[in-house]
Amino acid sequence: xxxxxxxxxxxxxxxxxxxxxxxxxxxxxxxxxxxxxxxxxxxxxxxxxxxxxxxxxxxxxxxxxxxxxxxxxxxxxxxxxxxxxxxxxxxxxxxxxxxxxxxxxxxxxxxxxxxxxxxxxxxxxxxxxxxxxxxxxxxxxxxxxxxxxxxxxxxxxxxxxxxxxxxxxxxxxxxxxxxxxxxxxxxxxxxxxxxxxxxxxxxxxxxxxxxxxxxxxxxxxxxxxxxxxxxxxxxxxxxxxxxxxxxxx
Numbered sequence: 001x002x003x004x005x006x007x008x009x010x011x012x013x014x015x016x017x018x019x020x021x022x023x024x025x026x027x028x029x030x031x032x033x034x035x036x037x038x039x040x041x042x043x044x045x046x047x048x049x050x051x052x053x054x055x056x057x058x059x060x061x062x063x064x065x066x067x068x069x070x071x072x073x074x075x076x077x078x079x080x081x082x083x084x085x086x087x088x089x090x091x092x093x094x095x096x097x098x099x100x101x102x103x104x105x106x107x108x109x110x111x112x113x114x115x116x117x118x119x120x121x122x123x124x125x126x127x128x129x130x131x132x133x134x135x136x137x138x139x140x141x142x143x144x145x146x147x148x149x150x151x152x153x154x155x156x157x158x159x160x161x162x163x164x165x166x167x168x169x170x171x172x173x174x175x176x177x178x179x180x181x182x183x184x185x186x187x188x189x190x191x192x193x194x195x196x197x198x199x200x201x202x203x204x205x206x207x208x209x210x211x212x213x214x215x216x217x218x219x220x221x222x223x224x225x226x227x228x229x230x231x232x233x234x235x236x237x238x239x240x241x242x243x244x245x246x247x248x249x
Contacts, residue, residue, distance in 0.1 A: 021056045022063035028054060029064060033073060033084055040086035044074055089180035118185055119233045122166065125182070126213065126229045129172045130222035137172040141214045144168055145207060152203055159190060165210055206236070 029050075032038045045053070050061045065082060068074045072091045076082045085091070129137070144165040151157035163186045170182035209232040216225035 020063075021060035022067070025050070025054055025056060025060050025064035026067045029068060030073065038084045040084055042084045043081035044084065046081065089176045090183065114185060114189060115233075118189065119230065121178070121182065121185070122169070122233060123226050123230050125170055125173055125178060126217065126225045127222045128175075129169060130217050130220050130225050132174070133172050133217050133220075137168075138214060138218050140168055141165065141172075141210075141217070145210045145214065148210070149207055158203065162206065163187065163190065169213075202236075206232075209235075 029038075029044075038044065044050075044065070047058055047061050047065075051058060054061075065074065065076060069076045069082070072085060073087075074082045074084055144161060148158060148161035148165065151161055163183070166186055167179060167183045170179040173179070209228060213225055213228045213232065216228060
């Protein structure tokens with residue numbers, strides 16, 4: 001016999017869970033944002049208005065607003081009304097940032113898994129970009145290669161521009177989720193990048209490979225561009241290692 005459910009969908013024998021008022025307020029406000037009642041850029045209702053609307057005290061309202069802010073749904077400014085943020089894929093992955101970094105630091109195998117994910121994603125990215133890339137895409141990518149060349153000897157600038165190059169490739173797919181995943185993935189890998197001294201003689205190779213990938217994208221040669229990207233990532237993979245790992249790349 002099918003177990004009868006209560007009006008709220010729980011089994012008859014399941015315990016009733018009391019939820020904090022702030023959690024219920026949070027759910028109401030999140031629904032208002034999801035439904036469009038509160039659109040990006042809109043000012044949030046005042047604390048007094050929310051207290052009257054939901055019949056709860058100020059502490060519950062403030063805690064709910066803080067929860068919304070911590071998840072990036074609103075921005076709280078002192079002396080001004082809180083405002084609803086425009087939701088982006090980047091915000092979603094930003095919420096995962098601390099957890100992702102902890103996973104990488106506490107579970108060594110996850111770094112190898114992340115490098116594998118990067119290879120799968122970026123090789124597929126150039127295949128997708130090759131037939132659709134625009135002159136603007138090519139111009140931007142060449143500009144980033146030039147900028148990266150200007151950072152020779154500047155470890156942080158060189159690697160940050162490297163990230164920008166790969167992120168711009170992802171942007172050329174026209175899929176904002178691919179771009180957001182790529183940016184997050186590369187930012188997490190950046191923490192495990194070997195010191196630039198280990199790049200001795202490799203900077204020019206990196207730049208040459210970037211230039212070749214752009215050349216083949218401009219020719220709409222997806223197969224060769226993908227082959228170049230795979231080789232590029234295979235060569236650079238040893239540069240990402242766990243802290244305390246002193247093996248040479």
